[in-house]
Amino acid sequence: MEILLVIIVLIVVVGGFVALLYNRLVAGKNQVENGWSQIDVQLKRRHDLIPNLVEVVKDYMDYEQETLTQVIAARSGAVNAAKGGSREDQIKAEGILGAALGKLFALSEAYPDLKANTNIANLMEELSGTENKIAFSRQFYNDSVLNQNTRVETFPANIIAGMFKFALHPYFEVPEEEKAPIKVDLR
Numbered sequence: 001m002e003i004l005l006v007i008i009v010l011i012v013v014v015g016g017f018v019a020l021l022y023n024r025l026v027a028g029k030n031q032v033e034n035g036w037s038q039i040d041v042q043l044k045r046r047h048d049l050i051p052n053l054v055e056v057v058k059d060y061m062d063y064e065q066e067t068l069t070q071v072i073a074a075r076s077g078a079v080n081a082a083k084g085g086s087r088e089d090q091i092k093a094e095g096i097l098g099a100a101l102g103k104l105f106a107l108s109e110a111y112p113d114l115k116a117n118t119n120i121a122n123l124m125e126e127l128s129g130t131e132n133k134i135a136f137s138r139q140f141y142n143d144s145v146l147n148q149n150t151r152v153e154t155f156p157a158n159i160i161a162g163m164f165k166f167a168l169h170p171y172f173e174v175p176e177e178e179k180a181p182i183k184v185d186l187r
Contacts, residue, residue: 021160028148032169035141036087039172042134043082043094049130050075050101053123057104060114064107067100074100091172101127138172145169 050071058068074097081093108114108124149168152161160166 018160021157022164025148025151025157025161025164025166028144028151029166031144032141032148035137035144038137039134039141040082042130042137043078043090046097046127046130046134047075047079047082049123049127050097053104053120053127056117056119056123057108057114060111060117060120067103067107071097071100071104088170091170098131101131142171145171 054068054071058065074093078090078093078097081089085093105124108120114120151157152166152168
Protein backbone atom coordinates (compact mmCIF):
# COMPACT_ATOMS: atom_id res chain seq x y z
CA MET A 1 0.00 0.00 0.00
CA GLU A 2 2.85 2.39 0.82
CA ILE A 3 4.56 1.63 -2.47
CA LEU A 4 1.35 2.40 -4.35
CA LEU A 5 1.01 5.70 -2.48
CA VAL A 6 4.64 6.60 -3.29
CA ILE A 7 4.09 5.76 -6.96
CA ILE A 8 0.92 7.88 -7.09
CA VAL A 9 2.67 10.83 -5.41
CA LEU A 10 5.61 10.46 -7.80
CA ILE A 11 3.27 10.40 -10.82
CA VAL A 12 1.45 13.50 -9.56
CA VAL A 13 4.74 15.37 -8.95
CA VAL A 14 6.18 14.42 -12.34
CA GLY A 15 2.86 15.22 -14.05
CA GLY A 16 2.72 18.60 -12.34
CA PHE A 17 6.31 19.33 -13.34
CA VAL A 18 5.60 18.40 -16.98
CA ALA A 19 2.45 20.54 -16.95
CA LEU A 20 4.41 23.48 -15.51
CA LEU A 21 7.12 23.22 -18.18
CA TYR A 22 4.55 22.81 -20.94
CA ASN A 23 2.60 25.86 -19.77
CA ARG A 24 5.79 27.96 -19.66
CA LEU A 25 6.60 26.89 -23.22
CA VAL A 26 3.08 27.78 -24.39
CA ALA A 27 3.26 31.16 -22.63
CA GLY A 28 6.63 31.84 -24.27
CA LYS A 29 5.31 30.88 -27.71
CA ASN A 30 2.34 33.20 -27.21
CA GLN A 31 4.68 36.00 -26.10
CA VAL A 32 6.70 35.58 -29.32
CA GLU A 33 3.52 35.62 -31.41
CA ASN A 34 2.37 38.77 -29.61
CA GLY A 35 5.73 40.38 -30.34
CA TRP A 36 5.42 39.51 -34.02
CA SER A 37 1.88 40.91 -34.09
CA GLN A 38 3.18 44.23 -32.77
CA ILE A 39 5.78 44.33 -35.54
CA ASP A 40 3.13 43.39 -38.09
CA VAL A 41 0.93 46.34 -37.09
CA GLN A 42 3.80 48.79 -37.53
CA LEU A 43 4.92 47.23 -40.81
CA LYS A 44 1.38 47.58 -42.18
CA ARG A 45 1.44 51.25 -41.23
CA ARG A 46 4.81 51.64 -42.94
CA HIS A 47 3.49 49.94 -46.07
CA ASP A 48 0.50 52.31 -46.11
CA LEU A 49 2.62 55.46 -45.73
CA ILE A 50 5.20 54.69 -48.41
CA PRO A 51 2.99 55.13 -51.51
CA ASN A 52 1.91 58.57 -50.29
CA LEU A 53 5.50 59.58 -49.64
CA VAL A 54 6.72 58.30 -53.01
CA GLU A 55 3.90 60.09 -54.82
CA VAL A 56 4.74 63.44 -53.24
CA VAL A 57 8.52 63.00 -53.51
CA LYS A 58 8.65 61.96 -57.16
CA ASP A 59 7.73 65.46 -58.35
CA TYR A 60 10.84 66.83 -56.66
CA MET A 61 13.36 64.11 -57.36
CA ASP A 62 13.52 64.05 -61.14
CA TYR A 63 17.03 62.62 -61.17
CA GLU A 64 16.46 59.98 -58.53
CA GLN A 65 13.85 57.80 -60.19
CA GLU A 66 16.01 54.73 -59.54
CA THR A 67 15.76 55.29 -55.78
CA LEU A 68 11.99 55.71 -55.98
CA THR A 69 11.73 52.58 -58.11
CA GLN A 70 13.77 50.68 -55.51
CA VAL A 71 11.49 51.87 -52.71
CA ILE A 72 8.36 50.88 -54.65
CA ALA A 73 9.81 47.46 -55.54
CA ALA A 74 10.97 46.87 -51.95
CA ARG A 75 7.55 47.83 -50.58
CA SER A 76 5.89 45.47 -53.03
CA GLY A 77 8.24 42.66 -51.98
CA ALA A 78 7.54 43.34 -48.30
CA VAL A 79 3.76 43.38 -48.81
CA ASN A 80 3.93 40.10 -50.75
CA ALA A 81 6.11 38.49 -48.08
CA ALA A 82 3.64 39.62 -45.41
CA LYS A 83 0.77 38.03 -47.30
CA GLY A 84 2.23 34.62 -47.98
CA GLY A 85 5.86 34.32 -47.00
CA SER A 86 7.50 32.75 -44.01
CA ARG A 87 8.61 34.87 -41.10
CA GLU A 88 12.19 34.66 -42.41
CA ASP A 89 11.02 35.92 -45.83
CA GLN A 90 9.22 38.83 -44.17
CA ILE A 91 12.29 39.75 -42.12
CA LYS A 92 14.48 39.73 -45.25
CA ALA A 93 11.96 41.75 -47.32
CA GLU A 94 11.57 44.33 -44.55
CA GLY A 95 15.35 44.67 -44.36
CA ILE A 96 15.50 45.47 -48.07
CA LEU A 97 12.67 47.98 -47.66
CA GLY A 98 14.43 49.59 -44.69
CA ALA A 99 17.61 50.01 -46.73
CA ALA A 100 15.68 51.57 -49.63
CA LEU A 101 13.89 53.98 -47.27
CA GLY A 102 17.21 54.90 -45.67
CA LYS A 103 18.56 55.85 -49.09
CA LEU A 104 15.39 57.87 -49.80
CA PHE A 105 15.75 59.73 -46.48
CA ALA A 106 19.41 60.45 -47.20
CA LEU A 107 18.65 61.74 -50.69
CA SER A 108 15.83 63.94 -49.43
CA GLU A 109 18.36 65.85 -47.34
CA ALA A 110 20.03 67.03 -50.57
CA TYR A 111 16.86 68.65 -51.93
CA PRO A 112 16.03 71.93 -50.12
CA ASP A 113 12.64 72.27 -51.85
CA LEU A 114 11.78 68.75 -50.80
CA LYS A 115 12.74 69.40 -47.19
CA ALA A 116 10.64 72.58 -47.18
CA ASN A 117 7.45 70.87 -48.41
CA THR A 118 5.02 70.51 -45.50
CA ASN A 119 3.33 67.38 -46.84
CA ILE A 120 6.66 65.63 -47.28
CA ALA A 121 7.84 66.79 -43.87
CA ASN A 122 4.67 65.41 -42.26
CA LEU A 123 4.92 62.11 -44.12
CA MET A 124 8.61 61.77 -43.26
CA GLU A 125 7.84 62.52 -39.62
CA GLU A 126 5.08 59.89 -39.55
CA LEU A 127 7.34 57.38 -41.26
CA SER A 128 10.19 58.15 -38.85
CA GLY A 129 7.84 57.66 -35.91
CA THR A 130 6.69 54.38 -37.42
CA GLU A 131 10.32 53.29 -37.91
CA ASN A 132 10.95 54.01 -34.21
CA LYS A 133 7.92 51.93 -33.25
CA ILE A 134 9.18 49.13 -35.48
CA ALA A 135 12.54 49.29 -33.70
CA PHE A 136 10.86 49.04 -30.28
CA SER A 137 8.65 46.20 -31.52
CA ARG A 138 11.71 44.39 -32.88
CA GLN A 139 13.37 44.72 -29.48
CA PHE A 140 10.32 43.27 -27.70
CA TYR A 141 10.01 40.47 -30.25
CA ASN A 142 13.72 39.58 -30.07
CA ASP A 143 13.61 39.58 -26.25
CA SER A 144 10.62 37.22 -26.41
CA VAL A 145 12.43 35.00 -28.93
CA LEU A 146 15.51 34.90 -26.69
CA ASN A 147 13.46 33.81 -23.69
CA GLN A 148 11.49 31.21 -25.62
CA ASN A 149 14.49 29.80 -27.47
CA THR A 150 16.31 29.49 -24.14
CA ARG A 151 13.36 27.56 -22.69
CA VAL A 152 13.20 25.29 -25.75
CA GLU A 153 16.92 24.51 -25.62
CA THR A 154 17.56 24.09 -21.88
CA PHE A 155 17.13 20.97 -19.83
CA PRO A 156 14.62 19.67 -18.76
CA ALA A 157 12.22 21.86 -20.77
CA ASN A 158 13.92 20.73 -23.99
CA ILE A 159 12.52 17.24 -23.43
CA ILE A 160 8.96 18.57 -23.15
CA ALA A 161 9.62 20.98 -26.07
CA GLY A 162 10.75 18.07 -28.22
CA MET A 163 7.77 15.93 -27.27
CA PHE A 164 5.30 18.68 -28.16
CA LYS A 165 7.27 20.01 -31.16
CA PHE A 166 8.07 23.49 -29.87
CA ALA A 167 10.49 25.00 -32.38
CA LEU A 168 13.08 27.75 -32.23
CA HIS A 169 11.94 31.15 -33.52
CA PRO A 170 13.98 33.40 -35.83
CA TYR A 171 15.31 36.73 -34.59
CA PHE A 172 14.35 39.90 -36.43
CA GLU A 173 17.88 40.97 -37.25
CA VAL A 174 19.09 43.97 -39.15
CA PRO A 175 20.24 42.78 -42.58
CA GLU A 176 23.74 43.62 -43.77
CA GLU A 177 22.31 46.14 -46.27
CA GLU A 178 20.99 48.26 -43.39
CA LYS A 179 24.24 48.08 -41.43
CA ALA A 180 26.31 49.64 -44.20
CA PRO A 181 26.45 53.42 -44.43
CA ILE A 182 24.12 54.86 -47.05
CA LYS A 183 25.94 56.15 -50.12
CA VAL A 184 24.33 59.04 -51.88
CA ASP A 185 25.38 59.84 -55.44
CA LEU A 186 24.07 63.22 -56.57
CA ARG A 187 26.05 63.13 -59.82
